[in-house]
Amino acid sequence: MCRFDPGMEEFRRLLDCLGLSWQGYRRVRKGIKKRIRRHMQESGYATSEQYLVALEQDKELRTECERLMTVSISRFFRDRALWHALEKKILPDIIERNREKIRVWFAGCACGEEVFSFAILWDQLQGQFNTLPVLEALATDMNTVYLEKAKEGVFSRSSLKEVPDEVRAKYFLRQEGEERYRIMPLFRMGITWKLHNLLHDPPDESFDIIFLRNNLLTYYKPEISRPALQKIIACLMPGGYLVIGSHEKVPVNMENMLPFENFSYILQKKDRTQSSTI
Numbered sequence: 001m002c003r004f005d006p007g008m009e010e011f012r013r014l015l016d017c018l019g020l021s022w023q024g025y026r027r028v029r030k031g032i033k034k035r036i037r038r039h040m041q042e043s044g045y046a047t048s049e050q051y052l053v054a055l056e057q058d059k060e061l062r063t064e065c066e067r068l069m070t071v072s073i074s075r076f077f078r079d080r081a082l083w084h085a086l087e088k089k090i091l092p093d094i095i096e097r098n099r100e101k102i103r104v105w106f107a108g109c110a111c112g113e114e115v116f117s118f119a120i121l122w123d124q125l126q127g128q129f130n131t132l133p134v135l136e137a138l139a140t141d142m143n144t145v146y147l148e149k150a151k152e153g154v155f156s157r158s159s160l161k162e163v164p165d166e167v168r169a170k171y172f173l174r175q176e177g178e179e180r181y182r183i184m185p186l187f188r189m190g191i192t193w194k195l196h197n198l199l200h201d202p203p204d205e206s207f208d209i210i211f212l213r214n215n216l217l218t219y220y221k222p223e224i225s226r227p228a229l230q231k232i233i234a235c236l237m238p239g240g241y242l243v244i245g246s247h248e249k250v251p252v253n254m255e256n257m258l259p260f261e262n263f264s265y266i267l268q269k270k271d272r273t274q275s276s277t278i
């Protein structure tokens, strides 16, 4: 019989083993424990002790366990104020500077809600500008299941709860007989979806905006997230923007990053003309 009903102590050991944060998992612990218990049973481990030892030795087992630890909670236009700032200030600023092409990286994109929110906003900007630069969007996640769902582009009504009716009618097709909505094919174009782990080397590209929301800085221990964040920031163009989750904080010593206006979760990489630090 499987004895992995991890008490707090065992769950904490599992998080430690994977470099994950206790605090980050406080709200989702129950569901995650259930998944891990099933994984342990299916992989033939009778006790959490054996499972934890095996995670140190079996790369495949560990990769699957890491995937099962991921949380996909998201929704369209999460954090309204962010999307307003993007529309009114950040994107006009970037468009002004880059006439030809803008590059955006959605790091840890889950099932694509954030990516398609951006695609919708970008489309809406067509009305404000005569010509827009070409948009190159890279959307990455370490969970293949989430990426496949993102590519499919079908969403529940609850994930669209912040989408106004007229926007839903214009950009989504309701699946027949279901409360599910498919993003129009046009808005799925121009997005590159890739499997990528944020703890590994970032893509060899420079971006105007990086969305890094509700993943690295929430679910990982600071000693793991800090060096990964440094590498991610290195991929931002001077003057580029990093967007983190509204409840997240960057480590204080990010000297090359400035808060954007009064947003604690939008940071701009210094260009040569900016001098203050956070």
Ligand SMILES: C[S@@+](CC[C@H](N)C(=O)[O-])C[C@H]1O[C@@H](n2cnc3c(N)ncnc32)[C@H](O)[C@@H]1O
Residues within 6 Å of the ligand: 070, 071, 072, 073, 074, 075, 078, 107, 108, 109, 110, 111, 113, 114, 140, 141, 142, 143, 146, 196, 197, 198, 199, 212, 213, 214, 215, 216, 219, 245
């Ligand atoms: C809570 S969702 C956030 C989705 C979206 N960024 C948002 O804020 O709405 C967290 C996502 O981060 C991904 N993730 C967590 N750790 C990751 C890692 N090390 N590398 C890549 N993706 C990761 C998870 O698979 C999940 O899809």
